[in-house]
Amino acid sequence: MSIREVAKRAKVSTATVSRAIHHDSRVNSQTAERVWRAVRELNYYPNVHARSLASGRSHIAGLIVSDITNPFFPELVQGFAEAALESGYDTLVASTNYDAARTSLAIRRMLERKADGVAIMTSEMDESLIAELKNRNVPMVFLDVAAPGRLISNLRVDYADGVGTAVRHLISLGHRRIAFLSGPDNLKSARVRREAFLECLSNAGLAIEDPRMVTDGGHRIDGGFDAMQRLLALDERPTAVLASNDLTAIGALRAIRNAGLRVPEDISVVGFDDIQLAAFTDPPLTTVRLPRTEIAERAFECLARNMDLGQEDGAEPVIATKLIVRASTAPYRG
Amino acid sequence: MSIREVAKRAKVSTATVSRAIHHDSRVNSQTAERVWRAVRELNYYPNVHARSLASGRSHIAGLIVSDITNPFFPELVQGFAEAALESGYDTLVASTNYDAARTSLAIRRMLERKADGVAIMTSEMDESLIAELKNRNVPMVFLDVAAPGRLISNLRVDYADGVGTAVRHLISLGHRRIAFLSGPDNLKSARVRREAFLECLSNAGLAIEDPRMVTDGGHRIDGGFDAMQRLLALDERPTAVLASNDLTAIGALRAIRNAGLRVPEDISVVGFDDIQLAAFTDPPLTTVRLPRTEIAERAFECLARNMDLGQEDGAEPVIATKLIVRASTAPYRG
DNA sequence: GCTCGCGCTGTAAACGTTTTCGAGAATAAG
DNA sequence: CTTATTCTCGAAAACGTTTACAGCGCGAGC
Numbered sequence: 201m202s203i204r205e206v207a208k209r210a211k212v213s214t215a216t217v218s219r220a221i222h223h224d225s226r227v228n229s230q231t232a233e234r235v236w237r238a239v240r241e242l243n244y245y246p247n248v249h250a251r252s253l254a255s256g257r258s259h260i261a262g263l264i265v266s267d268i269t270n271p272f273f274p275e276l277v278q279g280f281a282e283a284a285l286e287s288g289y290d291t292l293v294a295s296t297n298y299d300a301a302r303t304s305l306a307i308r309r310m311l312e313r314k315a316d317g318v319a320i321m322t323s324e325m326d327e328s329l330i331a332e333l334k335n336r337n338v339p340m341v342f343l344d345v346a347a348p349g350r351l352i353s354n355l356r357v358d359y360a361d362g363v364g365t366a367v368r369h370l371i372s373l374g375h376r377r378i379a380f381l382s383g384p385d386n387l388k389s390a391r392v393r394r395e396a397f398l399e400c401l402s403n404a405g406l407a408i409e410d411p412r413m414v415t416d417g418g419h420r421i422d423g424g425f426d427a428m429q430r431l432l433a434l435d436e437r438p439t440a441v442l443a444s445n446d447l448t449a450i451g452a453l454r455a456i457r458n459a460g461l462r463v464p465e466d467i468s469v470v471g472f473d474d475i476q477l478a479a480f481t482d483p484p485l486t487t488v489r490l491p492r493t494e495i496a497e498r499a500f501e502c503l504a505r506n507m508d509l510g511q512e513d514g515a516e517p518v519i520a521t522k523l524i525v526r527a528s529t530a531p532y533r534g
Numbered sequence: 535m536s537i538r539e540v541a542k543r544a545k546v547s548t549a550t551v552s553r554a555i556h557h558d559s560r561v562n563s564q565t566a567e568r569v570w571r572a573v574r575e576l577n578y579y580p581n582v583h584a585r586s587l588a589s590g591r592s593h594i595a596g597l598i599v600s601d602i603t604n605p606f607f608p609e610l611v612q613g614f615a616e617a618a619l620e621s622g623y624d625t626l627v628a629s630t631n632y633d634a635a636r637t638s639l640a641i642r643r644m645l646e647r648k649a650d651g652v653a654i655m656t657s658e659m660d661e662s663l664i665a666e667l668k669n670r671n672v673p674m675v676f677l678d679v680a681a682p683g684r685l686i687s688n689l690r691v692d693y694a695d696g697v698g699t700a701v702r703h704l705i706s707l708g709h710r711r712i713a714f715l716s717g718p719d720n721l722k723s724a725r726v727r728r729e730a731f732l733e734c735l736s737n738a739g740l741a742i743e744d745p746r747m748v749t750d751g752g753h754r755i756d757g758g759f760d761a762m763q764r765l766l767a768l769d770e771r772p773t774a775v776l777a778s779n780d781l782t783a784i785g786a787l788r789a790i791r792n793a794g795l796r797v798p799e800d801i802s803v804v805g806f807d808d809i810q811l812a813a814f815t816d817p818p819l820t821t822v823r824l825p826r827t828e829i830a831e832r833a834f835e836c837l838a839r840n841m842d843l844g845q846e847d848g849a850e851p852v853i854a855t856k857l858i859v860r861a862s863t864a865p866y867r868g
Numbered sequence: 869g870c871t872c873g874c875g876c877t878g879t880a881a882a883c884g885t886t887t888t889c890g891a892g893a894a895t896a897a898g
Numbered sequence: 899c900t901t902a903t904t905c906t907c908g909a910a911a912a913c914g915t916t917t918a919c920a921g922c923g924c925g926a927g928c
Binding site for chain 1: 913914915916917
Binding site: 246248249252273274275278290291292314450457476 | 605
């Protein structure tokens with residue numbers, strides 16, 4: 201089952217077998233056919249380790265995520281692995297668990313397995329760690345962190361647009377008093393979303409006068425619950441809220457129901473992310489979808505540019521969001 | 535950065551370096567120390583491809599699942615990968631998407647990457663496909679399919695016990711009219727759960743007289759919704775229901791609320807699986823947990839027995855379930 | 869007729885480890 | 899003191915590919 205046996209059966213040298221398998225145009229089509237027949241008859245497939253050793257290419261793409269258990273990631277993994285597979289790459293996924301030591305370990309594994317490229321889809325990533333990847337000239341792609349560079353790509357998510365369509369959706373439903381449940385300030389994406397919200401509202405002539413209308417939900421269910429309770433205690437409570445995150449929105453849903461009010465009749469709620477759970481809340485949550493599959497595919501494409509197409513520069517595609525209207529929003533009822 | 539440079543710096547042969555790295559007891563402790571120092575100074579790490587080629591062991595563990603997007607699997611993947619990592623294995627995960635062609639492709643990938651063992655955690659698996667793995671003597675472990683054999687292990691889930699504790703929980707709360715929302719009959723695990731339910735009830739002297747008290751929920755939310763509506767339409771409706779699956783239970787929750795009744799005051803509901811969503815339903819769902827992390831760890835252990843310990847036979851650990859009591863069950867109120 | 873180029877194929881040297889075999893030195897046994 | 903044994907190590911042969919390099923046959927150009 202080695203290349204030598206194929207060579208013997210096809211009555212050629214191993215070099216020719218190798219070339220035929222790689223569809224090298226230099227081999228005569230008849231010989232190639234002979235080789236392929238032998239391959240089929242012997243049910244031969246190449247030893248990837250020997251191949252990697254000789255060629256220097258592992259045909260492994262690395263994918264580093266924070267936590268595969270976080271509902272954001274499985275789709276990402278799936279999409280990436282799928283795209284990789286189509287280009288003949290296997291995917292090596294590593295989970296950092298939001299932990300520095302494990303992150304370092306993840307990088308090390310990528311290095312050891314000699315990944316041809318690695319997608320780093322987690323925010324907690326130290327500059328010093330990626331340095332080694334950079335030194336070894338392995339292409340990388342990040343999610344929304346920095347500018348692209350040599351062999352380094354970046355996926356830019358258009359959060360502002362996502363927030364914008366959500367806000368316009370609420371405005372078009374007649375809402376005027378719109379509150380925002382913000383996320384942790386140390387998260388760049390959370391900050392961007394809040395700023396976008398404020399700007400969008402003031403662009404529409406609805407600039408927020410009461411600062412309590414923007415309150416922290418911490419990107420968690422309980423945080424959203426508490427934050428919504430604060431909003432409900434206001435003299436003039438909002439008729440609609442936009443959450444920085446679906447979990448926050450779910451917490452808000454509970455708080456509203458808990459207060460004896462109804463969604464969407466009394467208050468409209470919009471989330472952000474479109475995690476799977478969002479479709480199963482009661483009522484199903486209107487939310488801004490972050491297209492995970494697309495992110496995954498773009499990420500691999502960026503790597504492929506460098507790995508297969510021989511490009512040296514990085515790309516920076518922008519990822520558009522999409523408003524998914526479900527049942528948690530309804531027209532304002534004066 | 536090759537073993538040769540380390541050898542040169544430590545003034546030994548590559549053989550000795552290799553041995554030292556593998557903590558071979560035959561190398562003198564002083565020379566070993568010299569080697570390790572050189573390794574550190576050069577920041578050397580071995581080339582896995584060369585290693586695999588020479589040793590014939592890839593240190594890759596395969597994991598085949600149906601659909602990583604299905605909330606059952608991420609934890610499984612995580613647990614498995616974690617356990618594998620601790621033993622120095624990287625995990626290659628493949629998703630079959632419930633599709634025969636992709637399943638075959640997954641197996642092929644395992645073969646090509648020369649996985650040292652593979653865990654097959656999906657039911658749709660053809661005998662003919664695993665034949666090739668068997669031929670190549672790669673250890674396998676399955677989830678609840680057949681008996682173990684040479685290099686083949688099986689994880690047996692104790693569904694009967696899980697159903698039993700759930701039923702006893704309801705009985706101890708005073709419930710006597712308990713219904714069952716069953717799953718698809720072509721799923722072995724679904725059949726087992728239903729049989730266990732019936733037997734458990736008759737053991738308690740509460741044998742079901744009305745066959746309509748066991749009705750198909752199809753393991754889906756909408757199926758559970760419809761099934762529960764049928765139960766609610768009965769003259770004597772149940773005071774508690776056990777679902778074969780959490781999704782079914784969630785559908786039931788909706789149907790009950792939809793009918794103007796309350797959980798758990800009017801009807802108690804118990805699910806099965808303990809998917810993440812179960813903790814976030816309203817009310818949070820009492821359910822029987824299928825310990826995914828434990829399944830994953832056991833699965834890897836089974837492989838490790840064969841891969842590292844040199845055992846030839848397969849194991850068959852049994853996986854115990856656990857009742858998670860949340861807020862969807864309450865004492866019967868006459 | 870000679871050279872050149874082209875199309876095709878084979879030889880053999882990598883790639884970086886592991887591992888067998890054997891040798892030399894030191895130690896123990898007799 | 900000789901012989902066996904144990905320790906420690908190195909030389910070199912795998913492992914199964916890829917890929918420079920060279921070679922061969924053959925038709926074309928001169």
